[in-house]
Amino acid sequence: MRHPLKILLAGRPNLAFSELEALLSNQRQFLVTARAIGNGEDKSISELESAFNAVVLVLDKDWRGMLSACFPKETPSGKPLLVVGPPGDTELLRMAMRLGGRDFFTLPPTGDELIPALDRLATEEHDRHGGLSAxxxxxxxxxxxxxxxxxxxxxxxxxxxxxxxxxxxxxxxxxxxxxxxxxxxxxxxxxxxxxxxxxxxxxxxxxxxxxxxxxxxxxxxxxxxxxxxxxxxxxxxxxxxxxxxxxxxxxxxxxxxxxxxxxxxxxxxxxxxxxxxxxxxxxxxxxxxxxxxxxxxxxxxxxxxxxxxxxxxxxxxxxxxxxxxxxxxxxxxxxxxxxxxxxxxxxxxxxxxxxxxxxxxxxxxxxxxxxxxxxxxxxxxxxxxxxxxxxxxxxx
Structure with missing residues (x-):
């Protein structure tokens, strides 16, 4: 049996975040937990990621404040990090790479590239734990x-x-x-x-x-x-x-x-x-x-x-x-x-x-x-x- 990939979906609550949550939740090979940022109860990614196999971070044009909340002192993510953000922002792309970002996808979110990337992560996680289990x-x-x-x-x-x-x-x-x-x-x-x-x-x-x-x-x-x-x-x-x-x-x-x-x-x-x-x-x-x-x-x-x-x-x-x-x-x-x-x-x-x-x-x-x-x-x-x-x- 292949375990579902446990994904932490983090981002500011907006339309793009909701669309991505719906997209990933419809994929049976994923188990998605959405965590909204900007509600006054923010926790860093390092405090949340231990229970998950991968992190998908959704950023908008005000991405600097969200990254500060998610990655205090710019500590890289300990789990595979996939970033979804606005296109054409080279500064954001460099910052995502510095934080350990594995892939970068542009808004608006689609499943054509993101889902195959997560499927590859699921395969790696599956193989890491010795292949077939129960x-x-x-x-x-x-x-x-x-x-x-x-x-x-x-x-x-x-x-x-x-x-x-x-x-x-x-x-x-x-x-x-x-x-x-x-x-x-x-x-x-x-x-x-x-x-x-x-x-x-x-x-x-x-x-x-x-x-x-x-x-x-x-x-x-x-x-x-x-x-x-x-x-x-x-x-x-x-x-x-x-x-x-x-x-x-x-x-x-x-x-x-x-x-x-x-x-x-x-x-x-x-x-x-x-x-x-x-x-x-x-x-x-x-x-x-x-x-x-x-x-x-x-x-x-x-x-x-x-x-x-x-x-x-x-x-x-x-x-x-x-x-x-x-x-x-x-x-x-x-x-x-x-x-x-x-x-x-x-x-x-x-x-x-x-x-x-x-x-x-x-x-x-x-x-x-x-x-x-x-x-x-x-x-x-x-x-x-x-x-x-x-x-x-x-x-x-």
Whole structure:
């Protein structure tokens, strides 16, 4: 997962500053905090920049006073500094370079040059911290009631139990979350509270919001009390929470409701893989085709990041995996067999399938699915042509 670049946007409150704030805030790869200068409570850049990866400073024709406030004693910025100011002012350009300015952009602000420059900074920051960090796998129903939650719960448990990885399972169903019942844990609003307190949250404080299963899997659940509306969950808080979780865990597995809003878009955008769970009917095929179109065409989630899981698959069903594959070009399609008795018992007992029925068809198929990803994720590896899923029903 790539962290969003944390940007401090500083400048005098005016039209150009507001336009630039709106421009950068619409870019999902950035996490922007705007700080207005000239309100009588000015702090220097050095006092503010420690929490950010880069500083974008917006200056107007009265730039000398702002620079004096931002850089007392002309102390250079300790973080990459990008300056936006009036054109044709060579004195300003020299001063910006003296303060450590990396790039200079002229007013009025546009994204044609500034956004690529910030993207380059994001890449450098990403590489500086060792490249890829926590993997994010999101499960989402392609049509309601398809079984995304049971798939997410057991997939996360397999990662923790079999791979011995630090895994957290997030229940983003804020109103009627039920993942706790799959592990015989008491429901509590840990995820909601963590989002509320995310500005002061760190790895140590995070322990107070999670629940730990004996397997080593951690759970951030929701919907224990009160009513949380989708509009109450802000994209910025989701991004900040992911940053904290990334420091503590190797894998984030997310059960995401079938809903497209700002919060879910933030989750999907930061997901390495999105597992779309459907069942074997024409209605499900029509719905998943529409959903994939929205994810790709609107949110930019390309087909190579998607996997469609046909849950409760039966060879004699009215549709085959090839039907799904043919309707979804470029999207991988897999089947999980109909194993109602074992899955139902697992849910009722609150015991994951890997413990309750490790030889059950559903569990064996999910294990093989996880194994196929483990092979692909090995450094320098390529997907096998006929790997551990060869014995499973799959589309060709």
């Amino acid at each position: 993997r994010v796998t999101t499960f989402m129903n392609g049509k309601g009631g398809s079984g995304a939650s049971i798939c997410a719960a057991n997939y996360a448990h397999i990662l923790a139990e079999r791979r011995d990885r630090r895994v957290v399972l997030l229940d983003f169903e804020m109103q009627f979350g039920s993942l706790c019942t799959y592990f015989n844990l008491q429901s509590r609003s840990g995820l909601v509270r963590a989002l509320e307190m995310v500005d002061s949250l760190d790895e140590s404080a995070l322990q107070g919001y999670t629940q730990k299963h004996p397997s080593g899997l951690y759970l951030l659940s929701a919907a224990a009390e009160g009513l949380v509306l989708p509009d109450d969950i802000h994209e910025e808080r989701v991004a900040k929470l992911f940053g904290v979780l990334d420091e503590a865990f190797e894998d984030l597995v997310i059960d995401l409701p079938r809903r497209i809003d700002q919060a879910s878009a933030a989750v999907l955008d930061r997901s390495d893989r999105v597992m779309l769970v459907v069942q074997q009917t024409v209605a499900h095929l029509q719905e998943i085709k529409r959903l994939v179109g929205v994810l790709d065409g609107v949110l930019g989630i390309t087909p190579d990041r998607l996997l469609v899981i046909v849950n409760r698959y039966q060879k004699r069903g009215e549709l085959t995996l090839k039907d799904f594959s043919g309707a979804l070009p470029g999207v991988r399609v897999e089947g999980l067999p109909n194993d109602y008795a074992n899955v139902s018992q697992s849910i009722n007992l609150g015991i994951p399938l890997l413990q309750h029925a490790p030889r059950s068809p559903f569990c064996k198929s999910l294990l093989a699915l996880e194994e196929s990803f483990a092979q692909v994720d090995k450094p320098g590896s390529t997907p096998p042509r006929r790997g551990p899923l060869a014995w499973l029903p799959r589309a060709h």
